[in-house]
Amino acid sequence: MTTLAEPRHAQPLERNLFGRVVDRLGGGLVQVFMVLVALFWLLPTLGLLVVSLRGETENNSSGWWTLFTKPAQLTFDNYSNLLASGFGSSFWNTVLITVPATLLVIGIAAMAAYAFAWIEFPGRDLVFLVVIALLVVPVQIALIPIAKLYGFLGIFGSILGVVLFHVAFGLPFAIFLLRNFFVGIPRELLEAARMDGAPEWRIFATVVFPLAKPAIASLGIFQFLWVWNDLLVVLVFADTENQPMTKALQSQMRQFGTNVDILAPGAFLSLIIPLVLFFAFQRYFVQGMLAGSVK
């Protein structure tokens, strides 16, 4: 056996030496290629940042990349002007919409997911399949009916209406994600608690919820980004006084070209918090994506 195997191994070794040389060269090329790709991917955002930091006259007369030849042109004027013009209130609206919508989805979905994962009831599988089916329902379907409903309830244009809409449309994904995580919790842990006679509320709050922290973090960051970055829902349901940043900026798009000094810093302000969160929690973000790449 061994004697037969040896010549078979000798050949690949030689090939490997050759292969390694090729790999070195090829690897270098790959590295260069990927660095170029990364630059290509960074360039647009970098452009936005630089444009947001340049005065109107500079932006009108030369490209942002001239920064590298004369870096003295940077200024924070655009940002201070933007904040002075009341953009701060739409930033605050974004927070007022995003934080409750995220927390509510986590709470409500965690309860439902717990029921789907650990309480047996008739029709459970069917109801859960309906939840999965709802994962891909486009938001557009609800715009007209819910606008009517909100008019009837008197909450059209309010932050409450926007939050409830986001919670409802965040639920299918949230339930799906958490339920799939909950079923992975060892049965023994729950049964031990049940044997101790702990009521379901306590099991949910003290056993499952803490164990599910990674999944909840994933869901939290996903829902946060989804609501923070949404434009369509607030376009329909948020009044001007309640409008978040996305809608405020959208209303500026019509004059694009003459108001880059508003749009660029506004867009950058709107993306800086998601970006920070993303870098801080990217591990959870990826996990959430892997768990629920169906939306």
Add this chain to the structure above:
Amino acid sequence: MTDRLDGPQATGGGESAAGASSGPRETPADPSTDSPQPGAALSDSGADAPATSDSLTVSESPTDDSPIDSDEPPAGPAAAGYATAAPPGAVATAVATAGATQAAPRLGPSPRLAVMFLLPALLLLAAWVIYPIVYSIWRSLYDSAGDRFVGLGNYLSIFTDSSTLTTIRNNIIWVVVAPIIVTALGLIFAVLTERIRWSTAFKLVLFMPMAVSLLAAGVIFRLVYEQDPDKGVANAIITSVHDAFSSSASYPGARPRENDQAPAVAQGGAVVTKQQVQAGTPVLIPLVGLNHDTVKDAPAAKAAPGGDGLSGTVWLDVVRGGGGTLNQIDPQEKGLGGITVEAVSGGAVKATTETAADGTFRFSGLPAGSYVVRLPQSNFTAPFNGLTWLGPALITPAIIGAYIWVWAGFAMVLIAAGLSAIPRDALEAARIDGATEWQVFRRITVPLLSPVLLVVFVTMIINVLKVFDLVFIIAPGSVQPQANVIALEMWRVSFGGGGNQGLGSALSIFLLVLVVPFMIFNIRRFRRDEG
């Protein structure tokens, strides 16, 4: 804990019955702890039978387990907690359930409890998602005002109206192009990142646009796609690449004088000499029509020496401030460098050269004979200014480009996760057997990854069908009809000034119908994974 239980239980009879059914089962040995609760008692009398039957299938029964943990203290308080919610008639039920639990010794709360856990979610889903679907179907059968029944008229107009047909055409382009490119790029990046240093940093960079709102991405790409190459980075790159590969000099507007003495005339955009010219006699091609500033740094024009070969001078025959002799080279006049010059004989170009900075040119090695010297049109066209990304022709590809920028990282991360799950042995075995890297990729990596690739692909299709923000933000108002997609058109006709919620509802139902196959795909995938 008791408070938390009491809260929801007080909200409805069904829930309190759930508590009741589990209550007595925990305390068969000590019914005296049962403290009567009026609300629960009322509901229990009505819901007694179902509560008992529920406990047949799912029941929490410390009675079975008492031999194991009868000495554990938590059982006491916990049981008491349940007991507070137990109805007075619990003793009777307790007997029945105690018998039942012997038959089905399984741990678990009552299904009634599930209702409590599910209620908020199901209410929201019913009111905000299910009801709107039903309402939209109904609403789509009525006209814009909503009071005249039009049957399928709205759906008919989706497929006959030219503007909605454009949206459908655009959505088809999107679905055919974007998911494939995103998946392919994701695959390429995922495979290549495995072979480079700082791959984590690289992944973060590519993945970062996922965190950016589509509105911000739209603003970013409006800047990228600016027409002026001095502002938009896309055209800046394209023009500089273009200029690197084509002759740099261009003199738009330069032309010969239109009088009889001029030695050259304009002919179809090009400039040609009037007379046949021979080697040895320098050719003079005076031009006008240029702003002096464009040539102010050019050296003075020189007369080409005669001698060997066909030679001559192209220059700007204008003296600043006036003066000078027409059709003669004056000392202050500037040469035009970098102009392409052709020697034409019998209609065919025999030789091509370029003028030097002082405007002189020379064809050497040209066969004797008489020629016409021609300055082709390319010398006088306006310089290349990049592409009109945001014009009607390129708008959809341009927006798809932005979409790819946003989503390629998503595909890459998903595929990379799938890649890391591939058994390394399979790849190594193939390499040892002498397979090339391409064969390994094509025959092993891709087939093993195909489930992940399919998921990414399908996710992208679903996403692309709903694409809204990027089109809305990137396409300028005047071009939006050409860039329009279904999701955007739905908003436009219903809220963005269209005022036709009948058509809007029909469009949203159409959108829903388009994603139904993927709904089924998801359900199938889930059942397979669970099964």
